[in-house]
Amino acid sequence: MHILVTNDDGVQAPGLLALAQEMRKLGRVTVFAPDHNWSASGHVKTMDRPLRVRETTLADGSAAFMSDGAPSDCVALPMLGLTDPIDVVVSGINPNANIGHDVTYSGTVTAAMEAVIGGVRGVAVSLHSPEGFKGHLDYSTAAIVGRRVVEKVMADGLPEGVLLNVNVPYLKESELKGYMITRQGLRVYRDALDQRIDPRGKPYYWIGGEAPTGVDEPGTDFGALTQGYVSITPLQLDLTSYKAMDVLKKWKF
Numbered sequence: 303m304h305i306l307v308t309n310d311d312g313v314q315a316p317g318l319l320a321l322a323q324e325m326r327k328l329g330r331v332t333v334f335a336p337d338h339n340w341s342a343s344g345h346v347k348t349m350d351r352p353l354r355v356r357e358t359t360l361a362d363g364s365a366a367f368m369s370d371g372a373p374s375d376c377v378a379l380p381m382l383g384l385t386d387p388i389d390v391v392v393s394g395i396n397p398n399a400n401i402g403h404d405v406t407y408s409g410t411v412t413a414a415m416e417a418v419i420g421g422v423r424g425v426a427v428s429l430h431s432p433e434g435f436k437g438h439l440d441y442s443t444a445a446i447v448g449r450r451v452v453e454k455v456m457a458d459g460l461p462e463g464v465l466l467n468v469n470v471p472y473l474k475e476s477e478l479k480g481y482m483i484t485r486q487g488l489r490v491y492r493d494a495l496d497q498r499i500d501p502r503g504k505p506y507y508w509i510g511g512e513a514p515t516g517v518d519e520p521g522t523d524f525g526a527l528t529q530g531y532v533s534i535t536p537l538q539l540d541l542t543s544y545k546a547m548d549v550l551k552k553w554k555f
């Protein structure tokens with residue numbers, strides 16, 4: 303089995319190393335990740351400039367590829383033949399949860415979406431780290447969870463066009479309540495406009511504010527995390543609102 307490990311935090315991120323090390327227990331691993339942080343970059347296809355790929359070394363001495371492209375580019379390039387054929391793409395481990403509307407912003411999740419577009423199984427893994435946490439995050443539980451999920455995906459397969467968005471509580475493995483299949487919940491963004499003045503007297507803007515929270519509803523990704531469960535949300539790229547179709551079909555033009 304050939305596993306592609308990528309992320310959106312950059313090839314030297316500790317979450318990627320933890321994931322790659324755990325994936326090596328399942329098969330051959332190729333690490334192919336962006337050369338810098340692309341968090342909240344969404345789904346990208348770089349078409350207006352060339353992409354460079356360079357070899358690098360991870361902190362454990364293992365070889366990796368890095369590109370100046372986006373996370374989804376780092377999945378597309380290997381799938382287009384830059385490496386041997388890929389059996390599964392695993393993206394992460396992101397240092398923050400990717401729940402609710404986050405999945406549309408997330409480079410971690412959109413890398414797994416890119417896998418699905420290329421006909422390859424995709425799994426995104428994110429850690430629900432405590433708000434305002436400073437210091438070194440412990441990725442060991444999330445890495446083990448990622449391995450368990452990928453093991454299952456390889457054994458049982460995934461429904462056509464489906465990727466898995468996995469979020470892991472910041473707990474020891476023995477403290478996990480279990481694994482819950484969830485639906486996307488609702489994020490509560492607390493973005494605030496921060497206007498400042500540059501040295502030439504012109505305004506510039508930051509999208510600032512506090513970190514997002516979520517609606518703690520049973521059966522959702524955020525609900526599972528707050529109860530200490532691993533959240534596994536099956537996602538699809540078909541964003542059609544079938545409910546709305548029935549309403550709109552009654553419109554008279």
Ligand SMILES: [Mn+2]
Nearest residue numbers: 310311341396
């Ligand atoms: Mn990230």
